[in-house]
Amino acid sequence: MVRLEHVNKYFNRRKKNEIHVINDTTLQMENKGLVALLGPSGCGKTTLLNVIGGLDKIGSGNIYINGEKLNGRRAGKIDQIRNLNVGYIFQNYNLVDNMTVFDNVAIALKMVGVKDKKEIEEKVNYVLDKVGMYRYRNRYADMLSGGERQRVGIARAIVKNPAIVIADEPTGNLDSKNTLEVMNIIKSISEEKLVILVTHEEQLADFYASRIIRIRDGKVISDEINEHADNLDYRIENKIYLKDIRDHKRLKTDHYNVDFYNESGGDLDLDIVIRNGNIYIRTNKPGDRIEIVNEDSSIEFVDDHYRKLSREDSAENSFDPQKLATLGVRKYHSILNPWTTIKRGFKTVFNYNILKKILLLGFLISAIFITYSISNIFGVLNITDDEFVQQDKSYLTIIGKKIDVDTYLKYEADENYEYIMPGDSSIRMSMPYGGYLQTSSASASLTGSLSDYKKLSVSDLEYGRMPENAGEIVVDRMVLKSVISDQESKTAGFGTVESFLDQKVTVPQMPEMKIVGISNLGSPCIYTDQSLFINLISNAQSADDIQDSGMAIGDSSEGSGESSGSRTILDYNLKASSVSVAKGSWPTGDYEVMVNEKNKDDMAIGKTIDQKVNGKKLKVVGYYKDASESDFMLVNSNTVKYNVIREKANITVCPKDKEAALQQLNAEKINVKDTYGQSEKEYKKEKWSSIFSTLILAGVILAISFIEIFLIIRASFLSRVKEVGVYRAIGVKKNDIYKMFIGEILAITTMASLPGFALMAYILHRISAISYFSKMFLINPTVLVLSLVLIYGFNLVFGLLPVFRTIRKTPAAILSRTDVN
Numbered sequence: 001m002v003r004l005e006h007v008n009k010y011f012n013r014r015k016k017n018e019i020h021v022i023n024d025t026t027l028q029m030e031n032k033g034l035v036a037l038l039g040p041s042g043c044g045k046t047t048l049l050n051v052i053g054g055l056d057k058i059g060s061g062n063i064y065i066n067g068e069k070l071n072g073r074r075a076g077k078i079d080q081i082r083n084l085n086v087g088y089i090f091q092n093y094n095l096v097d098n099m100t101v102f103d104n105v106a107i108a109l110k111m112v113g114v115k116d117k118k119e120i121e122e123k124v125n126y127v128l129d130k131v132g133m134y135r136y137r138n139r140y141a142d143m144l145s146g147g148e149r150q151r152v153g154i155a156r157a158i159v160k161n162p163a164i165v166i167a168d169e170p171t172g173n174l175d176s177k178n179t180l181e182v183m184n185i186i187k188s189i190s191e192e193k194l195v196i197l198v199t200h201e202e203q204l205a206d207f208y209a210s211r212i213i214r215i216r217d218g219k220v221i222s223d224e225i226n227e228h229a230d231n232l233d234y235r236i237e238n239k240i241y242l243k244d245i246r247d248h249k250r251l252k253t254d255h256y257n258v259d260f261y262n263e264s265g266g267d268l269d270l271d272i273v274i275r276n277g278n279i280y281i282r283t284n285k286p287g288d289r290i291e292i293v294n295e296d297s298s299i300e301f302v303d304d305h306y307r308k309l310s311r312e313d314s315a316e317n318s319f320d321p322q323k324l325a326t327l328g329v330r331k332y333h334s335i336l337n338p339w340t341t342i343k344r345g346f347k348t349v350f351n352y353n354i355l356k357k358i359l360l361l362g363f364l365i366s367a368i369f370i371t372y373s374i375s376n377i378f379g380v381l382n383i384t385d386d387e388f389v390q391q392d393k394s395y396l397t398i399i400g401k402k403i404d405v406d407t408y409l410k411y412e413a414d415e416n417y418e419y420i421m422p423g424d425s426s427i428r429m430s431m432p433y434g435g436y437l438q439t440s441s442a443s444a445s446l447t448g449s450l451s452d453y454k455k456l457s458v459s460d461l462e463y464g465r466m467p468e469n470a471g472e473i474v475v476d477r478m479v480l481k482s483v484i485s486d487q488e489s490k491t492a493g494f495g496t497v498e499s500f501l502d503q504k505v506t507v508p509q510m511p512e513m514k515i516v517g518i519s520n521l522g523s524p525c526i527y528t529d530q531s532l533f534i535n536l537i538s539n540a541q542s543a544d545d546i547q548d549s550g551m552a553i554g555d556s557s558e559g560s561g562e563s564s565g566s567r568t569i570l571d572y573n574l575k576a577s578s579v580s581v582a583k584g585s586w587p588t589g590d591y592e593v594m595v596n597e598k599n600k601d602d603m604a605i606g607k608t609i610d611q612k613v614n615g616k617k618l619k620v621v622g623y624y625k626d627a628s629e630s631d632f633m634l635v636n637s638n639t640v641k642y643n644v645i646r647e648k649a650n651i652t653v654c655p656k657d658k659e660a661a662l663q664q665l666n667a668e669k670i671n672v673k674d675t676y677g678q679s680e681k682e683y684k685k686e687k688w689s690s691i692f693s694t695l696i697l698a699g700v701i702l703a704i705s706f707i708e709i710f711l712i713i714r715a716s717f718l719s720r721v722k723e724v725g726v727y728r729a730i731g732v733k734k735n736d737i738y739k740m741f742i743g744e745i746l747a748i749t750t751m752a753s754l755p756g757f758a759l760m761a762y763i764l765h766r767i768s769a770i771s772y773f774s775k776m777f778l779i780n781p782t783v784l785v786l787s788l789v790l791i792y793g794f795n796l797v798f799g800l801l802p803v804f805r806t807i808r809k810t811p812a813a814i815l816s817r818t819d820v821n
């Protein structure tokens, strides 16, 4: 039952061209019968049907469909009510062109939740048979004539056995023969259902309708039960009733039997030739047209008089609604699941015409661009520690031109520090390449930040083991990486980080050490026993001192000592086993020195010599004897330390808590530098300015790609608005329409964009292996995933944008837009 209470609707409200298209209409329609809405063109019949059918909204009033209020509900609910209750027959059919006749009808069943294939087949075949379209069930809709399309439209409207069928000028585009057939079907539907029919053909309404409502300018002007006309004077143009033609001549002989019917009264002048089974006809009167009438032609000869259509004739086409009754509760249903969504998407793309397929190249190109840009952006933004880190990340550097020993000792005693060391912690060790003959005399130089191996734990090691004594060290892979990058290292057989395990390393004057472990902590560290630090710094050439000749005695601030001829100062403990005391004693006290006995004439025991450490002259306490003729100044470890302190600018401290130490030192106004943090900042700043232009370019390419995607999808969608309108009009859920397009976009992206992405990723992968490009492009899982997400994401967003904009409108609004096309 349909009920309208004081329904009003306007178009162009409060504008100059306002139309009060439904004017305070109150109506009630019962469960059966054929209600015809009659009225002049533009009086609002279609709009009234649309609001009853839920395709359009009203301004005020109420509409009830089978007791359920239709107005004021959200779009999804309206869709539900109309799907479960109303079957809509459109004047322009609204079939989905790229679906078969069968599928066009079956979709209505799927929308009300019928899933059983057999049931769908039975019902669809039944209605197709009833409308005379069974034999065309596998044809695509766009291959049908107007009459055939309308029959499919009727089949689709009735297959779900709706309580109400709405038919908007269903015969408006049909010839008279089809009109009668379609009307007969509609009439038989109205025996069981409520059919609301809009027509402008009075005599059709008179003959078929049980009630006639006349409308003018949006208002109901009459509403009457129709006393049926018993017969319908509806002449069918394509039937020629021979007995109605008076001028009839017959030529009859043994061999000829020719009938002439002349309705227009003109002359007839024909030559007919029969030859080889063919009949050739020539008209000798200019302007006469000859048309052959056979089973295929639309014209039909009826050997009878014309007679009006009687009630019995119209009842020929009855149908049984019981055959369509569905067991159980019907539910407004989605017609697509994820699998069918994808499958449909691929099918649609496969069926694209050649022009659209060429457009797909645009997606390929934009995917190439997107991948390129992302890899480029990440490449230049990807600043790795090895590009700038020079020290153990946990260190702080106290800056000073010259550090005095007392200050150093004060920091050394501070409990906030694990340990401290003079200088920047950088040392250089030597690793002889002993493996191959060609490289036997060469050696690798390992430069790293000196660090205590006690800071390490087993889990920090990538290879090897923890050191067990002072002769064993751990080296970080970062140190080794820079050695490997040297071709010589590869020639010598050291191509991998692991190959450095168990290799011997040397520092002048120090006992040999062995690499027993390799860490991977992102700091370029050489981990040794802390007790060796001072001697290592003193004897190892640090990265900064490569140019210098070595650690010599001296205190340059005081203008003495350091000269090319000065002797190397050395911890006597390092030589205790290789030299022997010739006279005097070991230099156990601070500032004491033991020299080679060959110097005894210049350096007398008990006397000071010119060389100073920390501003103090050294006092000779003994002579040593050495088989290898070495000429060191042997001193105790403190003296070595003082010497190194005075030599170096800066102190490197290893704080227990870096942030706290930094704060405290800053509070004390001490010039302290978080080397890691600061060099990262400086490096990034420097790098940013150089990559800015690259980023802009990549950004522009990215933007062009997105615009390209948008334009392609928009162009493709414009041709699809009608399709969306049709789907919405027949009640397909908004979500399903999104899904259809999502499926299609996913298919496009997979078929066109994915190969572009894969191609570019491969090219970039190869290119980034070349060191020149390695900092320009990055190909890693993040870049790949992000590129894919962007490609799929943007295709989806831009692709769905026009769908979203269209789908927001009411079905009637979408259709009115597409009707224009």
Ligand SMILES: Nc1ncnc2c1ncn2[C@@H]1O[C@H](COP(=O)(O)OP(=O)(O)OP(=O)(O)O)[C@@H](O)[C@H]1O
Pocket: 011, 012, 019, 021, 039, 040, 041, 042, 043, 044, 045, 046, 047, 048, 200, 813, 816
């Ligand atoms: N979306 C719309 N926006 C503005 N005006 C509209 C819209 N749809 C219809 N109209 C106008 O509203 C009036 C009623 O249109 P409607 O289609 O309901 O009339 P109708 O009686 O069905 O006409 P016809 O018999 O010619 O189909 C017409 O003047 C039409 O131009």
